[in-house]
Every structure is written in structure tokens, then in C-alpha cells.
Amino acid sequence: xxxxxxxxxxVQNASAAAASAATMQAQMAGTAAGPxxxxxxxxxxxxxTLERYAQLMADMGKRGAMDEPxxxxxxxxxxxxxxxxxxxQPSWQTRMTGNMPLTTRFGMxxxxxxSA
Numbered sequence: 081x082x083x084x085x086x087x088x089x090x091v092q093n094a095s096a097a098a099a100s101a102a103t104m105q106a107q108m109a110g111t112a113a114g115p116x117x118x119x120x121x122x123x124x125x126x127x128x129t130l131e132r133y134a135q136l137m138a139d140m141g142k143r144g145a146m147d148e149p150x151x152x153x154x155x156x157x158x159x160x161x162x163x164x165x166x167x168x169q170p171s172w173q174t175r176m177t178g179n180m181p182l183t184t185r186f187g188m189x190x191x192x193x194x195s196a
Contacts, residue, residue, distance in 0.1 A: 121182050125171045133172050134189035
């Protein structure tokens with residue numbers, strides 16, 4: 081009887097461990113995709129999504145300092161004006177201020193864009 085009780089306990093422990101592992105995998109998958117965010121946090125600003133903003137910031141970082149003609153050309157290549165960028169950039173920064181989930185998502189997207 082003792083052996084059957086131990087076997088039953090082992091099976092129960094294994095089932096609990098499997099359930100725990102499945103939960104951890106699901107949580108890790110969610111983390112890999114980034115934290116869950118309200119839709120309002122992800123609304124584009126002047127047509128620029130958070131993903132696109134991260135790509136643009138990565139590109140800007142790779143290019144380094146740009147003079148006015150280079151800035152204008154960069155904006156035109158990307159489908160907006162410098163004036164639009166001067167609205168977009170501080171607006172995304174303001175939206176991320178104090179919003180750790182949004183900042184985290186941006187950081188993940190920026191890292192992906194920088195490694196592309």
C-alpha cells in the first residue's frame with residue numbers, strides 16, 4: 081500500500097510540475113512579446129506607430145548627427161516632414177514618461193531595430 085501511495089504522490093507531483101512548467105512557458109512567451117498594453121498607449125502619433133518610431137530612432141542613431149538638408153532628406157525618405165518629426169519625437173517621449181510597460185516595449189523594439 082505504501083508503494084501505491086508513493087506512486088500516486090509522484091504522479092500528482094509530476095502533474096503539478098507539468099502544469100507549472102506550462103504556465104511558466106506561457107508567461108515567458110508573453111514576456112517575449114512584451115508587456116500587455118492598453119490600445120490607447122499604442123495609438124500612432126501623426127501616423128507613426130511605436131514600432132515605426134523605434135525603427136526611425138534606430139536609423140537616426142546609426143546615421144548620427146545630421147545637418148538640416150540631411151534631416152529634410154531623411155524625413156522625405158521616410159514619408160513625413162521635419163515639422164512632423166518635431167511633433168512625433170517629443171510626443172512619444174511624453175507618452176513613455178512614467179509608463180514602464182510602454183517604455184519596455186519600446187526598448188525591445190529599438191533593440192530589434194538596431195540589430196536588423
